[in-house]
Amino acid sequence: MATSRLLPYGLSLPAVAALTVFMAAPLVMVLMLSFNSFTMATGIQPGFNFKNYVEVLGDNYFHTIFGRTFVLALWVTGISILIGAPEAYVIHRMRPPWRSIFLLVILGPLLVSVIVRTLGWAVLLGRGGMVNVALVKLGILERPMEFMYSFTGMTVALVHVLVPFMVLSVWTSLRRLDPAVEAAGVSLGASQATVLWRIVLPQAMPGILSGSLIVFTLAASAFATPAIVGGRRLKVASMAAYDEFLNSQNWPLGAAIVVVLLVAMVAIVMGYNRIVEGRFKQVFQ
Amino acid sequence: MTRTNGSLALAFHGLFIAFILAPLVVVILVAFTPESYLSIPTTKWSLRWFEAIWSSDFIPAFWISVQVATASATVALLLSVPAAIATARFQFAGRQVLSAYFLSPLMVPHVVLGVALLRFMAEMGLTSNMGALIMGHVIIVLPFTLRLALAALTGMNRHCEWAAWSLGASQWTVFRRVTLPMIVPGLAGGWLLAFIQSFDELTMTVFVASPGTTTLPVRMFQYITDNIDPMVASISTALIVLALVLMAVMERVYGLERLLAGKGEG
Numbered sequence: 001m002a003t004s005r006l007l008p009y010g011l012s013l014p015a016v017a018a019l020t021v022f023m024a025a026p027l028v029m030v031l032m033l034s035f036n037s038f039t040m041a042t043g044i045q046p047g048f049n050f051k052n053y054v055e056v057l058g059d060n061y062f063h064t065i066f067g068r069t070f071v072l073a074l075w076v077t078g079i080s081i082l083i084g085a086p087e088a089y090v091i092h093r094m095r096p097p098w099r100s101i102f103l104l105v106i107l108g109p110l111l112v113s114v115i116v117r118t119l120g121w122a123v124l125l126g127r128g129g130m131v132n133v134a135l136v137k138l139g140i141l142e143r144p145m146e147f148m149y150s151f152t153g154m155t156v157a158l159v160h161v162l163v164p165f166m167v168l169s170v171w172t173s174l175r176r177l178d179p180a181v182e183a184a185g186v187s188l189g190a191s192q193a194t195v196l197w198r199i200v201l202p203q204a205m206p207g208i209l210s211g212s213l214i215v216f217t218l219a220a221s222a223f224a225t226p227a228i229v230g231g232r233r234l235k236v237a238s239m240a241a242y243d244e245f246l247n248s249q250n251w252p253l254g255a256a257i258v259v260v261l262l263v264a265m266v267a268i269v270m271g272y273n274r275i276v277e278g279r280f281k282q283v284f285q
Numbered sequence: 286m287t288r289t290n291g292s293l294a295l296a297f298h299g300l301f302i303a304f305i306l307a308p309l310v311v312v313i314l315v316a317f318t319p320e321s322y323l324s325i326p327t328t329k330w331s332l333r334w335f336e337a338i339w340s341s342d343f344i345p346a347f348w349i350s351v352q353v354a355t356a357s358a359t360v361a362l363l364l365s366v367p368a369a370i371a372t373a374r375f376q377f378a379g380r381q382v383l384s385a386y387f388l389s390p391l392m393v394p395h396v397v398l399g400v401a402l403l404r405f406m407a408e409m410g411l412t413s414n415m416g417a418l419i420m421g422h423v424i425i426v427l428p429f430t431l432r433l434a435l436a437a438l439t440g441m442n443r444h445c446e447w448a449a450w451s452l453g454a455s456q457w458t459v460f461r462r463v464t465l466p467m468i469v470p471g472l473a474g475g476w477l478l479a480f481i482q483s484f485d486e487l488t489m490t491v492f493v494a495s496p497g498t499t500t501l502p503v504r505m506f507q508y509i510t511d512n513i514d515p516m517v518a519s520i521s522t523a524l525i526v527l528a529l530v531l532m533a534v535m536e537r538v539y540g541l542e543r544l545l546a547g548k549g550e551g
């Protein structure tokens with residue numbers, strides 16, 4: 001067939017143009033904005049200085065916010081591994097009709113707005129909510145505790161929102177696990193624990209690693225759940241940017257916050273990939 | 286070795302499923318309360334909070350969301366079909382770079398995209414412009430429509446295309462009469478996933494929403510940060526039912542776990 005050599009470029013052009021105009025160019029605008037300055041009286045002043053970065057990187061207020069965001073994302077990732085990976089294995093071992101039913105139950109909530117899922121936690125975690133009632137009845141708590149606007153509440157709600165990604169990711173890599181290998185391990189005299197540790201875990205590892213990356217990045221940039229459950233008292237980075245843009249109107253400072261967030265995330269993702277690929281090359285082949 | 290779960294594993298599984306379902310069940314129960322505060326109805330059930338939705342400003346917000354989601358899913362699909370054909374069917378310099386560029390919106394947090402869109406709209410004098418909001422959503426859903434279009438193109442049997450070529454059909458005719466009909470199911474799945482993604486998008490939209498472009502998630506977010514009452518629970522219940530219907534459709538046609546790999550927003 002006679003194909004013009006330019007055809008693939010022409011076909012790609014509309015998508016490239018849309019991405020460039022509505023994503024790449026605006027991102028450059030944000031970067032430039034972050035070097036401007038701002039005062040209450042005069043608003044945004046054009047110019048080129050690093051004042052906003054000095055403030056974001058040097059101020060204790062922002063250290064707390066970025067530290068909280070990072071620790072929150074670590075906790076959410078850790079808990080998601082601890083409960084999501086075993087759940088994926090349980091599902092992997094289920095018989096056909098049950099397997100797809102429970103996969104639907106776990107993945108289905110991804111189709112429901114994050115707001116709806118977070119609202120459920122706001123109801124459950126309030127002072128009169130069911131978590132409190134249950135904990136008091138069981139004698140674990142003496143009197144109701146405030147989980148709303150607490151770090152614990154934020155972590156629990158965010159784990160709920162993101163753990164389906166871990167289950168999906170681990171389950172996908174377990175699908176390649178041949179049951180005969182497990183059976184061979186057992187027939188050669190390995191205990192159940194040895195089979196889990198030496199056969200299942202290494203096979204699940206690629207799923208755990210890529211699931212961790214998804215959960216961590218989504219947790220570190222999450223907005224709705226921390227904003228509703230954590231509120232203004234426990235600001236995370238995205239909430240701080242929201243406040244600078246829509247409440248304080250200090251856009252250059254807000255721009256610096258998101259640039260720092262973006263750079264930190266890209267650095268973490270790239271560093272993680274490098275470490276993981278170096279150490280688990282044989283797993284990823 | 287039998288491939289069944291022990292009782293310990295099943296107990297863990299029960300707790301996990303309870304954890305997943307608890308917040309959704311609670312929202313549904315609270316929606317039926319006759320009281321004007323959050324409570325789980327025990328003796329009396331009422332539909333008053335579902336009736337209250339009709340006269341609230343959630344209805345216009347719902348329609349804005351439907352418009353934005355329909356438009357952005359459609360535009361994203363129209364952009365991604367030719368792009369997918371280029372990367373799946375042609376070998377050319379820069380192909381790898383282009384593929385990475387098409388999927389790059391997945392790497393940028395929505396909060397960053399929201400700030401960028403806000404700045405863009407302010408600079409261009411497009412504040413509260415519906416078209417700009419839709420294009421913002423196009424950026425977010427483009428990777429999903431593209432991935433499903435690519436999957437459809439690489440998964441189809443190419444012998445039909447070759448047969449048509451060898452019989453003298455032009456490239457355009459082959460696409461229109463052979464390729465397109467074969468990839469339509471995949472494209473429809475991508476459109477649906479993009480629609481849901483856009484319909485639920487909050488983090489980016491909250492930065493640029495103005496009175497005329499307040500989508501349903503943004504309106505709900507604003508409402509919840511002021512006060513939580515049974516009305517948001519009843520709207521949430523309606524959304525859960527909607528998601529159940531969509532889920533049934535998508536599971537029937539595509540298998541949900543295949544579609545959902547990679548979707549997400551916290």
